[in-house]
Amino acid sequence: MIFLQLGVLACVLASGTTVVFTRGLASQPIVVSVFGLMLALMFMAFQAPDVALSQIVVGAVGLPLMILLALAKLRRDAKFLHRKQNEKETQ
Amino acid sequence: MSRGWRLGVFLAGAAGLVFLFVVVARPLPGPLELRNRYAEEINTRAFRERNVTDAVTAVNFDYRGFDTIGEEFILFVSVLGSMFLLRMTEERGDEILPDAAEDSRDVRSTDAMNLWILAMIAPKVVFGIYIVTHGQLTPGGGFQGGVILATAALMLYVGEGFAVFRRVVPHGAVEFAEAVGAGGFLLIGMLAWFWGKPFLTNIIPLGQSHQLTSGGTMPLISVSTGLEVTAGFVLLLYGFLQENLTPRGEK
Numbered sequence: 001m002i003f004l005q006l007g008v009l010a011c012v013l014a015s016g017t018t019v020v021f022t023r024g025l026a027s028q029p030i031v032v033s034v035f036g037l038m039l040a041l042m043f044m045a046f047q048a049p050d051v052a053l054s055q056i057v058v059g060a061v062g063l064p065l066m067i068l069l070a071l072a073k074l075r076r077d078a079k080f081l082h083r084k085q086n087e088k089e090t091q
Numbered sequence: 092m093s094r095g096w097r098l099g100v101f102l103a104g105a106a107g108l109v110f111l112f113v114v115v116a117r118p119l120p121g122p123l124e125l126r127n128r129y130a131e132e133i134n135t136r137a138f139r140e141r142n143v144t145d146a147v148t149a150v151n152f153d154y155r156g157f158d159t160i161g162e163e164f165i166l167f168v169s170v171l172g173s174m175f176l177l178r179m180t181e182e183r184g185d186e187i188l189p190d191a192a193e194d195s196r197d198v199r200s201t202d203a204m205n206l207w208i209l210a211m212i213a214p215k216v217v218f219g220i221y222i223v224t225h226g227q228l229t230p231g232g233g234f235q236g237g238v239i240l241a242t243a244a245l246m247l248y249v250g251e252g253f254a255v256f257r258r259v260v261p262h263g264a265v266e267f268a269e270a271v272g273a274g275g276f277l278l279i280g281m282l283a284w285f286w287g288k289p290f291l292t293n294i295i296p297l298g299q300s301h302q303l304t305s306g307g308t309m310p311l312i313s314v315s316t317g318l319e320v321t322a323g324f325v326l327l328l329y330g331f332l333q334e335n336l337t338p339r340g341e342k
Contacts, residue, residue, distance in 0.1 A: 049230040050147040053222075057238035062324070065245065069331035073177075076335055 001045075008045045011038045025071055029064035036060040141293065142300040143227040143309060151232065152312045156291040160276055163316060167273045170323040177330040187253050187336050208250035215243040223317035227306035233313040237320025244325045253336045262329060265322045272319025279311050 015035040022031045036059020043052035092100075137149035151159050219240035226232030248256040283292035295307040304310065 050145070050232075053230050053235045057235050061242055062238055066327070069328070069335070072335045073331060 005042075005045045008038070008042045012042050029067040029071075032067065033060045033064040036063060138300065141306055141309070142297045143306040144301065145227055145229060145231075147230065148226045148232050148309060148313070149306070152226070152309045152316075153291075153293055153306075156280065156312065159312075159316075160280070160291075163273060163276055163319060166320065166323055167269070170269070170327055173327055174330045177334045186338060188338060205250045208246050212243045212246050215239060215246065219243065219317075219321075223313055224303060224310060226313040227309045228301065228303075233316025233318075234320050236313075237317040238324060240317065240321040241324030241328070245328060248328070248332060253332050256332065257329075260325060260329065265325050265329070268318050269322035269326060272315050272317070272322060275315030275318065276312055279308050279315065282308070 012035075015031070015038045019028070019031050019035050022028050036055060039059055040052045040055040043049075043055055133146045133150060133154070137143055137146040137154075141149050141153060143149050219236045221236070222231040222239055223233050223236030226236070244256070244260055247259060280291040283290060283294050286292070286294050288294060291308075293307040293309070295311070297307045298304040
């Protein structure tokens with residue numbers, strides 16, 4: 001049991017560090033969802049199945065989805081602004 | 092500041108944090124010998140007093156139900172705020188723009204994959220309802236099950252695109268469901284007033300343990316939370332997709 005817990009903690013440490021060092025915007029949500037899954041495994045290993053279930057749905061599904069959608073919106077806004085600026089310059 | 096300086100400041104701060112963390116965390120009991128009185132009390136009382144087998148749900152929806160109302164309304168308000176921000180530009184046509192990533196995609200999704208994604212919807216709905224309704228028996232409950240149910244709607248978009256998503260998901264009904272879910276929790280809490288008891292007292296018969304109906308108000312609160320969370324997430328999804336995939340007005 002203690003080895004399982006230590007192993008899971010090591011996974012959390014590794015994936016958490018990876019999240020911090022990931023710079024690509026598109027890959028960040030994926031890395032975050034892996035980190036969320038590792039946290040869920042950790043909760044499971046420490047005998048908190050309820051929290052693990054919440055962590056799976058929020059950390060591995062909800063959060064990455066919202067980040068992706070927000071990134072898509074930002075990209076669209078950037079394109080829109082860019083086009084507006086071009087129109088202004090040509091006038 | 093140069094890179095070396097920043098690294099130095101970070102390392103000094105990190106060393107201090109590690110030192111303080113070790114000092115604070117060393118006297119704490121290990122994860123497996125952690126047996127405080129509250130946990131013992133809840134584990135024995137939840138089964139004896141409320142006929143439920145999942146003590147965590149008993150804490151969330153009964154003993155500390157008032158805190159959960161706060162949490163539920165945090166979600167409610169954040170969905171409301173996001174929808175408000177997303178609807179700044181109201182003028183929109185009905186046509187649907189292609190996905191922004193469409194032209195940079197190397198592999199197009201095939202019919203077989205879309206069919207498989209759609210086939211996942213029914214199991215997802217069943218599993219979500221299972222998690223919502225079994226909150227008082229096994230780990231889970233309205234919140235977790237609600238997010239699972241909302242991903243069923245996400246699958247619809249992933250498999251068939253926004254046009255089908257918009258046709259199948261009735262926007263007005265989802266908004267209504269969110270309000271009913273959020274208000275339902277409060278109404279169940281207020282039921283106790285008719286018996287002259289304090290807010291959120293568990294006044295419904297507790298039923299037989301290990302049964303779906305055990306726990307009195309708990310399964311009802313779980314279902315209403317599930318409704319609120321499902322509808323909230325679907326609304327967010329709807330708002331974001333509407334914003335990203337329909338043409339922008341001239342304003």
